[in-house]
Amino acid sequence: MPDTLPMPISTLSLAQRNSIMNLVRRAARAEILPRFRRLDASDIAQKTSRQDLVTEADRAAEAMIARGLLRLFPNALIVGEENVAEHPEVLDKVADAELAITIDPVDGTWNYAHGLATFGVILSVLRFGVPVYGLLYDPLLDDFIAGGSDGPAEMILPTKRHARPLTTSRGGPLEELQGYLPLYMLPEDKQAEMAALMPRFERLLSLRCSCHEFRMLAQGHADFVLATGLTPWDHAAGALLAERAGGHTAMLDGSDYNAANRDGYLLSACDKATWTRLRDAFSFLLDSPAETALQDDQETTPA
Structure with a gap:
């Protein structure tokens, strides 16, 4: 059964994180990957400009992920990019929401729509606008970079059940x-x-x-x-x-x-x-x- 208990102040349970990742993977397999390099012109539309596109994959994947999230977190504010395009007032609720979940169903839509393989799915969990969990998914490689405010960012390979902590570069001039x-x-x-x-x-x-x-x-x-x-x-x-x-x-x-x-x-x-x-x-x-x-x-x- 979905874990619908109240979320801790700064984190998600392991069961909740796994449920979110499984949901994102299913949406990618069902709605994003089958359409990659198979879109017709009628499947691609402009939002604000020629650089700002939306495809049928964006809309379908967001709808599937949003439905799944509401089953897991019935009281969450769902902030999906495509829904906000039609209902911008949703953004006004982010700062006051005890639990908000953002969805970018196909980040890099311009790339995706033009057949470039540099695209992904982004999801974050917010508490009063402060990120407490983040997920960056590559559907083609089927791997996640994910983590919460209570632990490290990790590269997660679901098929191998392997997670590796990540470290940023050393910087310099x-x-x-x-x-x-x-x-x-x-x-x-x-x-x-x-x-x-x-x-x-x-x-x-x-x-x-x-x-x-x-x-x-x-x-x-x-x-x-x-x-x-x-x-x-x-x-x-x-x-x-x-x-x-x-x-x-x-x-x-x-x-x-x-x-x-x-x-x-x-x-x-x-x-x-x-x-x-x-x-x-x-x-x-x-x-x-x-x-x-x-x-x-x-x-x-x-x-």
Whole structure:
């Protein structure tokens, strides 16, 4: 029977975690993998732009996962990306929800819709907006990176019943760092300055898939992820798992991350020292045009 007992303050039981993983795997096998590279044009639609797509796999997988979660957690607030697209008011409830569960049924939909294998499923469990459990699933490889606020981030291979704790990289100066940032999602007035900064790094990329970017960070294969356009289904799980692998996560202004945040920049790095160096390098993103104009005016006004 489903475990519907009240959730502990900061964790899920092992039975609940296993039930969630089994549900995600079933949805991937039933709704995501059979449609991969088999979508017709009529199965793909735009939401807000040509870069923001939804497919029949997104809708069907989210519906299946949401139904299963409500059987496991009848009182949970379910925050699915596709449902929120039609009912945005759901996001207003995240900060006050004692138990909320976010679903990104196919993260990296643009990749998925164009036949690229870089996509995944993201799920997080929140308590008043604070992530207490996160899951990053690769349906093609059939493995999870998952963990809660009470333990390490682990690579879990369900078919082998094997779990391996993960550790982030050792970091270093900017010139030795590899990371992910979405240049095209930055404000237009910040893109040129960021582009000029990029050659200082060893390598900067965007996979168009938060699931795999955070997986790379948690495994120690990348040093940081900078995110904007914040949504709980994209970022809550990765923010938690980066920390549980030994990294440091906070908003770029230094405040704590909460999945109710919709504005600003989220920076997850392999350790606190590297996070601080990156924060200093990216601090120009926090300067609004109004603040800059005010500072310039104050500097040129006679005392």
